[in-house]
Amino acid sequence: MRRYELVGRRDIRPVADAPVPTPGPLEVLVRVRACTVCNRSDLAYFHYYGLREHAATGCFGHEIAGEVEAIGEGVRRVAPGQRVFVRTPLTTGYAEYALAREISVGALPDSVPFEQGAILQLLPLAVHATRGIRLGDRVVIVGQGPVGQMALRIAVLRGAAEVVAVDLDDWRLARSTEAGADAVHRVDGSAGQLAEVGGRFDVAVDAVGTPTTLNACVGLVRQNGLVVLLGTHHVDTHVTLDLVTWERKGLRVHSSAEPLDAARAEALAVAERIAHRRPGILRLPDLLTHTYPLDDLPKAMEQLSASRALYPDAEPAPYQGPPPETLKVAIVP
Structure with missing residues (x-):
């Protein structure tokens, strides 16, 4: 063959x-x-x-x-x-x-x-990654490539009250809106612009997999919020996190992997x-x-x-x- x-x-x-x-x-x-x-x-x-x-x-x-x-x-x-x-x-x-x-x-x-x-x-990857989303949650998904787009669809299906999509690309964000995103934010990828998306989300999904996007998700969730590792850290395999912030917020975390x-x-x-x-x-x-x-x-x-x-x-x-x-x-x- x-x-x-x-x-x-x-x-x-x-x-x-x-x-x-x-x-x-x-x-x-x-x-x-x-x-x-x-x-x-x-x-x-x-x-x-x-x-x-x-x-x-x-x-x-x-x-x-x-x-x-x-x-x-x-x-x-x-x-x-x-x-x-x-x-x-x-x-x-x-x-x-x-x-x-x-x-x-x-x-x-x-x-x-x-x-x-x-x-x-x-x-199935998106199904497992979004398992922590509950009816009525406010959800932000950072990254609207294919896996972020699929996570968006399943977050809507799970009954999230608000789903916000974030990406570098207007063309992708237009498709996010068509798929059910309540709001979209075009960013340049910098930590400052990502922080401007807002905060106090119940769930923040990192659908990119970079140190910047993961740390941005930490800032976007509320006290005791959930951070989801969906984007795979294939390039930057080691990520530095402020664990004091994690502790003060009492954050929860899970990945998309099915071990x-x-x-x-x-x-x-x-x-x-x-x-x-x-x-x-x-x-x-x-x-x-x-x-x-x-x-x-x-x-x-x-x-x-x-x-x-x-x-x-x-x-x-x-x-x-x-x-x-x-x-x-x-x-x-």
Whole structure:
């Protein structure tokens, strides 16, 4: 089969005759119909391979939609021929086939095209990240890239009384408004402008993953408020925090990661129900902005790499914000 492999820093290479994986017990082989590029992890692995230890251990190409080709012993939830999306695979989705654990595979509605279905990888992530939002909460989400946009949709669905979206880009914020944001704030990314968003939110979601945005969220929440770590700190892996402020405010914190299979299964089950019963609220067509064939994966990586988020917070960067008019990019084998 054809696939792309990340072999070095900014070095991805096509392989024409890679072996098709064989599913073991509780594993599923998926014929990949689309794989969206992760605007954070895939790009960080691509740019920091060899510079950050985790960049060589994560799965490059992990947002997949396709059809079940074969199942391993003990698989009960899916069957060959079924349309699925994959939360986190065992092998790259930049290929004609990918292997995944059964617990990471969700049923894809017939009404959702595969290119949009691959974006559903973000849905269980957003479900788990927003688990602390309660009915009537005031919520601010810093960062309106794809994962911040998905968190916005789920915050609205959870019954937040007010959802405020913050980003560097007016084009993205316009989509936030269409998805249900009650207010939007355009900032330049500086701590001063982020502080001007206001305060006393019940929940502040860092959907970027930089020292500046995390510390801004600390300032935006009320006493005993909740700070959610949704954006992954792939670039600045060490963040300095004022723990006296955390203690004085009595802040709570949780991440978006599902460290245990029980949490992973619960979030996936909720995501499946939303995708099948409330697909309109997800506005998946608004998130998919570009589609490339597998052979053009380098072009897609180049387009998405024009982003300020790929540079350390304290260092100058050639870009002031995200790639223009770009959210999710789908790769189709």
